[in-house]
Amino acid sequence: GQQVMQIPQYQHVQEGEDFTTYCNSSTTLSNIQWYKQRPGGHPVFLIQLVKSGEVKKQKRLTFQFGEAKKNSSLHITATQTTDVGTYFCAGDTGNQFYFGTGTSLTVIP
Amino acid sequence: GAGVSQSPSNKVTEKGKDVELRCDPISGHTALYWYRQSLGQGLEFLIYFQGNSAPDKSGLPSDRFSAERTGGSVSTLTIQRTQQEDSAVYLCASSFGGGAWETQYFGPGTRLLVL
Numbered sequence: 001g002q003q004v005m006q007i008p009q010y011q012h013v014q015e016g017e018d019f020t021t022y023c024n025s026s027t028t029l030s031n032i033q034w035y036k037q038r039p040g041g042h043p044v045f046l047i048q049l050v051k052s053g054e055v056k057k058q059k060r061l062t063f064q065f066g067e068a069k070k071n072s073s074l075h076i077t078a079t080q081t082t083d084v085g086t087y088f089c090a091g092d093t094g095n096q097f098y099f100g101t102g103t104s105l106t107v108i109p
Numbered sequence: 110g111a112g113v114s115q116s117p118s119n120k121v122t123e124k125g126k127d128v129e130l131r132c133d134p135i136s137g138h139t140a141l142y143w144y145r146q147s148l149g150q151g152l153e154f155l156i157y158f159q160g161n162s163a164p165d166k167s168g169l170p171s172d173r174f175s176a177e178r179t180g181g182s183v184s185t186l187t188i189q190r191t192q193q194e195d196s197a198v199y200l201c202a203s204s205f206g207g208g209a210w211e212t213q214y215f216g217p218g219t220r221l222l223v224l
Protein backbone atom coordinates (compact mmCIF):
# COMPACT_ATOMS: atom_id res chain seq x y z
CA GLY A 1 0.00 0.00 0.00
CA GLN A 2 0.89 3.65 -0.11
CA GLN A 3 3.85 4.30 2.17
CA VAL A 4 3.48 8.06 2.37
CA MET A 5 0.08 9.64 2.55
CA GLN A 6 -0.47 13.29 1.80
CA ILE A 7 -3.59 15.31 2.56
CA PRO A 8 -5.56 17.09 1.32
CA GLN A 9 -5.43 16.09 -2.32
CA TYR A 10 -6.87 19.42 -3.43
CA GLN A 11 -7.18 22.78 -1.72
CA HIS A 12 -8.78 25.98 -2.93
CA VAL A 13 -8.09 29.14 -0.94
CA GLN A 14 -8.76 32.83 -1.32
CA GLU A 15 -5.67 34.90 -1.85
CA GLY A 16 -4.38 35.95 1.54
CA GLU A 17 -5.60 32.87 3.37
CA ASP A 18 -3.25 30.35 4.88
CA PHE A 19 -2.66 26.86 3.51
CA THR A 20 -1.29 23.66 5.05
CA THR A 21 -0.52 20.27 3.58
CA TYR A 22 0.32 17.22 5.67
CA CYS A 23 2.50 14.25 4.95
CA ASN A 24 2.35 11.01 6.97
CA SER A 25 4.53 7.94 6.71
CA SER A 26 3.90 4.48 8.07
CA THR A 27 7.61 4.07 8.76
CA THR A 28 10.30 6.25 10.26
CA LEU A 29 12.04 8.42 7.72
CA SER A 30 15.69 9.36 7.61
CA ASN A 31 14.74 12.63 5.97
CA ILE A 32 11.87 14.26 4.17
CA GLN A 33 11.88 16.58 1.20
CA TRP A 34 9.29 18.93 -0.18
CA TYR A 35 8.80 19.80 -3.84
CA LYS A 36 6.64 22.25 -5.75
CA GLN A 37 5.39 21.68 -9.25
CA ARG A 38 4.01 24.68 -11.09
CA PRO A 39 1.31 24.08 -13.71
CA GLY A 40 3.03 22.82 -16.83
CA GLY A 41 6.33 22.52 -15.03
CA HIS A 42 8.34 19.88 -13.26
CA PRO A 43 8.85 19.23 -9.55
CA VAL A 44 11.26 21.67 -8.04
CA PHE A 45 13.07 20.91 -4.82
CA LEU A 46 12.11 23.22 -1.95
CA ILE A 47 13.73 21.91 1.19
CA GLN A 48 15.00 18.88 3.07
CA LEU A 49 14.40 18.19 6.76
CA VAL A 50 16.59 15.74 8.62
CA LYS A 51 16.34 16.30 12.35
CA SER A 52 13.49 15.23 14.60
CA GLY A 53 11.24 18.21 15.34
CA GLU A 54 13.06 20.38 12.84
CA VAL A 55 11.36 23.56 11.66
CA LYS A 56 12.60 25.56 8.70
CA LYS A 57 11.23 28.70 7.11
CA GLN A 58 11.47 30.09 3.61
CA LYS A 59 9.77 33.49 3.55
CA ARG A 60 6.06 32.65 3.89
CA LEU A 61 6.65 28.88 3.88
CA THR A 62 7.16 26.93 7.10
CA PHE A 63 8.24 23.30 7.02
CA GLN A 64 8.10 21.00 10.00
CA PHE A 65 9.37 17.47 10.62
CA GLY A 66 7.63 15.53 13.37
CA GLU A 67 9.32 14.35 16.54
CA ALA A 68 8.90 10.71 15.53
CA LYS A 69 10.15 11.49 12.01
CA LYS A 70 7.01 10.00 10.54
CA ASN A 71 5.13 13.12 9.58
CA SER A 72 5.74 16.53 8.14
CA SER A 73 3.83 19.63 7.20
CA LEU A 74 4.16 22.60 4.89
CA HIS A 75 2.37 25.78 5.87
CA ILE A 76 2.03 28.82 3.65
CA THR A 77 1.04 32.09 5.28
CA ALA A 78 -1.03 34.62 3.35
CA THR A 79 -1.11 32.78 0.04
CA GLN A 80 -0.44 34.56 -3.22
CA THR A 81 -1.38 33.60 -6.76
CA THR A 82 2.25 32.67 -7.34
CA ASP A 83 1.85 29.87 -4.80
CA VAL A 84 -0.38 27.95 -7.22
CA GLY A 85 0.88 24.46 -7.96
CA THR A 86 1.18 20.97 -6.58
CA TYR A 87 3.22 20.45 -3.42
CA PHE A 88 4.45 17.02 -2.61
CA CYS A 89 6.62 15.43 -0.02
CA ALA A 90 9.14 12.68 -0.47
CA GLY A 91 10.24 10.50 2.40
CA ASP A 92 13.50 8.63 2.41
CA THR A 93 13.68 5.54 4.61
CA GLY A 94 17.31 5.06 3.74
CA ASN A 95 16.45 2.25 1.38
CA GLN A 96 13.74 3.74 -0.74
CA PHE A 97 12.06 6.99 -1.59
CA TYR A 98 8.35 7.23 -1.02
CA PHE A 99 6.62 10.15 -2.62
CA GLY A 100 3.31 11.54 -1.50
CA THR A 101 0.57 11.97 -4.06
CA GLY A 102 0.72 15.71 -3.73
CA THR A 103 -1.62 18.51 -2.76
CA SER A 104 -2.85 20.67 -5.59
CA LEU A 105 -3.26 24.28 -4.45
CA THR A 106 -5.49 26.75 -6.22
CA VAL A 107 -5.38 30.38 -5.11
CA ILE A 108 -8.41 32.44 -6.01
CA PRO A 109 -7.57 36.12 -6.57
CA GLY B 110 -3.35 -2.16 -9.59
CA ALA B 111 0.40 -2.19 -9.17
CA GLY B 112 2.31 1.04 -8.88
CA VAL B 113 5.34 2.20 -10.79
CA SER B 114 8.13 -0.33 -10.63
CA GLN B 115 11.81 0.10 -11.35
CA SER B 116 14.66 -2.29 -11.78
CA PRO B 117 17.21 -2.95 -10.60
CA SER B 118 16.66 -1.49 -7.15
CA ASN B 119 20.41 -1.18 -6.68
CA LYS B 120 23.25 -1.17 -9.18
CA VAL B 121 26.98 -1.01 -8.57
CA THR B 122 29.13 -0.58 -11.63
CA GLU B 123 32.65 0.30 -12.57
CA LYS B 124 33.56 3.61 -14.11
CA GLY B 125 33.35 3.44 -17.88
CA LYS B 126 30.73 0.72 -18.04
CA ASP B 127 27.27 1.21 -19.51
CA VAL B 128 24.15 0.75 -17.40
CA GLU B 129 20.50 0.38 -18.27
CA LEU B 130 17.72 1.27 -15.89
CA ARG B 131 14.16 0.14 -16.40
CA CYS B 132 10.83 1.69 -15.49
CA ASP B 133 7.40 0.09 -15.68
CA PRO B 134 4.74 2.77 -15.33
CA ILE B 135 1.25 2.29 -14.02
CA SER B 136 -0.86 0.61 -16.68
CA GLY B 137 -2.73 3.16 -18.77
CA HIS B 138 -0.50 6.09 -17.86
CA THR B 139 0.63 7.91 -20.98
CA ALA B 140 3.15 10.24 -19.36
CA LEU B 141 6.45 9.03 -17.97
CA TYR B 142 9.19 11.03 -16.29
CA TRP B 143 12.76 10.30 -15.27
CA TYR B 144 14.45 12.17 -12.44
CA ARG B 145 17.62 11.72 -10.47
CA GLN B 146 18.61 12.68 -7.02
CA SER B 147 22.26 13.02 -6.22
CA LEU B 148 23.46 12.71 -2.63
CA GLY B 149 22.36 15.69 -0.57
CA GLN B 150 20.54 17.32 -3.44
CA GLY B 151 16.96 17.61 -4.56
CA LEU B 152 15.14 16.02 -7.41
CA GLU B 153 16.55 16.78 -10.85
CA PHE B 154 14.36 16.40 -13.90
CA LEU B 155 15.91 14.40 -16.75
CA ILE B 156 13.35 13.61 -19.44
CA TYR B 157 9.63 13.40 -20.06
CA PHE B 158 7.74 11.03 -22.38
CA GLN B 159 4.23 11.46 -23.70
CA GLY B 160 3.47 8.11 -25.24
CA ASN B 161 6.61 7.02 -27.04
CA SER B 162 7.84 10.49 -27.86
CA ALA B 163 9.96 12.72 -25.67
CA PRO B 164 8.86 16.35 -26.06
CA ASP B 165 11.22 17.47 -23.33
CA LYS B 166 14.76 16.15 -23.13
CA SER B 167 16.13 19.30 -21.62
CA GLY B 168 17.27 17.72 -18.41
CA LEU B 169 19.60 15.07 -19.78
CA PRO B 170 22.98 16.10 -18.36
CA SER B 171 25.12 14.91 -21.25
CA ASP B 172 25.07 12.90 -24.45
CA ARG B 173 26.04 9.83 -22.44
CA PHE B 174 22.45 9.76 -21.22
CA SER B 175 19.64 8.49 -23.41
CA ALA B 176 16.18 7.14 -22.85
CA GLU B 177 13.56 5.39 -24.86
CA ARG B 178 10.05 4.22 -24.40
CA THR B 179 8.41 1.53 -26.44
CA GLY B 180 4.78 0.55 -26.77
CA GLY B 181 3.81 3.52 -24.67
CA SER B 182 4.75 1.58 -21.59
CA VAL B 183 8.17 0.46 -20.40
CA SER B 184 11.01 2.95 -20.52
CA THR B 185 14.74 2.43 -20.25
CA LEU B 186 17.30 5.02 -19.25
CA THR B 187 20.78 4.23 -20.51
CA ILE B 188 23.96 5.77 -19.22
CA GLN B 189 27.01 5.10 -21.33
CA ARG B 190 30.58 5.24 -20.06
CA THR B 191 29.46 5.88 -16.52
CA GLN B 192 31.31 8.38 -14.38
CA GLN B 193 31.46 8.63 -10.61
CA GLU B 194 29.34 11.76 -10.68
CA ASP B 195 26.54 9.67 -12.18
CA SER B 196 26.07 8.01 -8.80
CA ALA B 197 22.58 8.90 -7.66
CA VAL B 198 19.10 7.60 -7.16
CA TYR B 199 17.26 7.49 -10.48
CA LEU B 200 13.53 7.88 -10.12
CA CYS B 201 10.76 7.23 -12.57
CA ALA B 202 7.25 8.61 -12.36
CA SER B 203 4.11 8.26 -14.43
CA SER B 204 0.86 10.11 -14.71
CA PHE B 205 -2.38 9.38 -16.52
CA GLY B 206 -2.26 12.07 -19.18
CA GLY B 207 0.73 14.26 -18.44
CA GLY B 208 -1.38 17.30 -17.68
CA ALA B 209 -0.09 20.01 -15.41
CA TRP B 210 -2.41 19.17 -12.56
CA GLU B 211 -2.05 15.45 -12.71
CA THR B 212 -0.47 13.54 -9.91
CA GLN B 213 2.82 11.91 -10.67
CA TYR B 214 3.25 8.51 -9.13
CA PHE B 215 6.83 7.69 -8.37
CA GLY B 216 8.61 4.37 -8.38
CA PRO B 217 10.98 3.30 -5.62
CA GLY B 218 14.05 4.33 -7.58
CA THR B 219 17.27 2.69 -8.68
CA ARG B 220 20.29 3.48 -6.55
CA LEU B 221 23.30 3.65 -8.84
CA LEU B 222 26.83 3.61 -7.49
CA VAL B 223 29.71 4.09 -9.89
CA LEU B 224 33.04 3.02 -8.46
